[in-house]
Amino acid sequence: MDEIEQMVRQVCAEALGRDDVGPTDDLVDAGLDSSLTIEVITRLQMQYGVDVLDEFFVEPTVAHLARAIQERSLPSTEG
């Protein structure tokens, strides 16, 4: 598990109040309601400077959010 995924997992685990969140578990099914979702997304935005709320609606998992943050954090190779 890389550093970003570990951080996403930690943030989600704290919001959910449980530490058994797997990388591919559905976070909504795990109990992440709309308030907790915004709390998680806001904390990740503060940590990494990117908003991944839209990606949460694509796939609400730790692994997907971590990938999205990683992709958006990469420096642009264009121009």
Place this chain on the structure above:
Amino acid sequence: MYLSSTSYTHGERRLIRDLGEAGCDDPRLKDDRLEAYRETTASALAMATEVGARTVAAAGVSPDFVVYATESTDAEDALVRSARLADGLGCPGSVVMSVAGHGCGNLGLLLHVADGLLGTSRAASVLLITSDRVVSRPRIMADGLSVLSDGAAATLASREAPPGGSPGFLVHGLAMSCDWNADPGGDPISAQKRSVRLGRSAAAALRSASGHGPREFTRAIFSNYRYGSQRFLAGAAGFAPAQLLTGPTDEYAHCFAADLLVNCDLLATAGAFALGDRLALSATGPHTWAMVDLEVVALPNAGGEGEEVPAGPTTSDPTT
């Protein structure tokens, strides 16, 4: 269909922390921009008559139809209600009808009915009124979405463009998605999944109706829910965070289906819009998500197409 001459009224300003309901002192309410609510002893019908009469006077027309949306009937008979409304508006010859059943999503219903009437009858204008007050239920919504206020709003829907000088909007498209299988008192996770489904469905329907997808709008505007809830709902429907434009939630809280009409008028007056802006309004109820594609076609003191207007309220970055 154009919308103009919007009028509104709210009850007296009260602080949520003094409400006396469980959870009213939750500091997260203020964090989510909920500080005050509005309360009145006036009936929903009295408020409806007041705002309707002001819209009729401002527009200078006698509407062919009056469509009134409320979930707060104050127990009066529908026939009596129609008669009183027509009389109070000074429009005894107008056809008056009432609609209900979609809660805070009733605005979508009003607009659909007006669009149908203007499209299929010889009517030139339809007065739309929404009015509600809390009678025997908690103001803090069970789902935590917001705090309910008493108030009303009216607007004139017309086939012809309104004169300039005050906010005016052109409706390019309407869409409503419903899920009547849902249990409004169900668990938060099911409610969240339902919201996402309804939002996406409404956005897809609006794209079919008007050709505009979520990311193509200048702004996305919701009812006066908690800021976090508005942000979540906007994301669920496919809007980017920067598109979300919030209304005066701190001052008015959530006044049922009136919020969006009030917000559009207030934000236009505050200079938050430019002519030609495309606004996506979302009116949501327990079983409903209505979405409206509006173009800003008239602004207060706007001299002409493309005139610069000062920057107005914008979405705050929650991280700052």
